Amino acid sequence: MVLGDARAGKLADNLTGFGRMLRRAGLPVDTARISLAQQALGMIDVGRKSDVEAALRAVLVSRQEDQHVFADLFEAYFRNPEIAKQLMAQLLPQAKAENNPPARSARAQEALQAPPKPQQQTNPPKEEKIELDAAMSASDRARLRHADFNQLSASEFKLIERLVREIPLRLPTVGTRRRQFGSHGDQLHWRRLLQSAAKHDGDFLSLPMSKRRQATLPVLVLVDVSGSMERYARLMLAFLHQALYHQQRHVYAFGTQLTDLNPAFAERDTDVMLAMANDAIADFGGGTQLGAALKKIREDHRNDIVGNRTLVLLITDGLDTGDHDSLAYELDWLTRQARATVWLNPLLRYDGYQPLAGGAQVLDRYVNKMLAIHNLEHLSTLAIALAKLMKQIR
DSSP states (O other), rough: OOTTTTTGHHHHHHHHHHHHHHHHHHHOHHHHHHHHHHHHHTOOTTHHHHHEEEEEHHHHHHGGHHHHHHHHHHHIIIOOTTHHHHHHHHOOTTTTSSOOOOOOOOHHHHHOOOOOOOGGSSSSGGOOOOOOOOOOOOHHHHHHOOOSGOOOOOOHHHHHHHHHGGGOOOEEEEEEEEEEEEEOSSSEOOOHHHHHHTTTTHHHHHHHHSEEEEEEOOOEEEEEEEEEHHHHHHHHHHHHHTTTTTOOOEEEESSSSEOHHHHHTSSSSSHHHHHHHHHSSSTTTSSHHHHHHHHHHHHHHGGGOTTOOOOOOOOOOOOOOOOOHHHHHHHHHHHHSSEEEEEOOGGGGGGTTTSSSSHHHHHHOOEEEOOOOHHHEEEEEHHOOOOHHHHHHO
């Protein structure tokens, strides 16, 4: 077994190295978990690889989306002898790597990369100060929370892409026609009242009430993937994939054409979703024709808008290059079918922004609300802003 010999003191070192690799892959593994994992290995037979994997998985993985990454890294770190050749190939560029490396997730591949040598960090550029292993100070986190997504360095962008996946989005709810029993409500629950009276010889000790059952609004998301939205689109897709995974939602990307992202959003792993979306979107970095995309929605995906209850999120900067009369016609139809239409505009990062472009003026005329989404702070407060909007339009 490659795991190491506990009697020789190698087990703890191997376990610590494995924990660091998991942390580089984005798993929340700290020293307390490493210590707990070491205790778990002391309670099993470390000669059985399945028991070792199950014990480490139980104490080191707390999120469903990390299961696949853990499996890849465990296979690479403990069991697959080819990992030594891969690591040596990365450390020594002249060495030949294997021709057909095993397929792993993007997070696992990144975690397996060798860390930079100390001498390579003697004169690091300012934008590369933040490391991907999340070894940040409180001031770094505070600065990133308010940093514009479009101004991030490459390493900061990768870190933010992981952080946005942890932001929850509590969608507004509405009362349905179905009612449910409760201690409080606006109507008597007659069935419960009669049952109570039957048990107590015609008397009842309390008044059972009923209220409308609450249901989360279905969501239709349209993400602009044109050149001006390049950075925001990827982060918003990562954010929405985790935030809306258990919700009723339909997601499309639009540039010069409409792309159905629902098959990609059905995947549990965000990295897999982003890879599938990248393959599906053929017009990434092109122009913006929102009117044509909405026409496609009206003609081919009308059922995605459910009975005037759907919350529509339009993620775009409004720099539309299509026909503005067509855009106005389609937006008029869309807003009459939906419960609310919200424009998530990254250009609100500029103080005093005004929708002066033709497409932006049309959008501003039809949507219920325009909200900023250009940094983590605004994404974190998006749920609160949506709840306030729903109270205003009821």
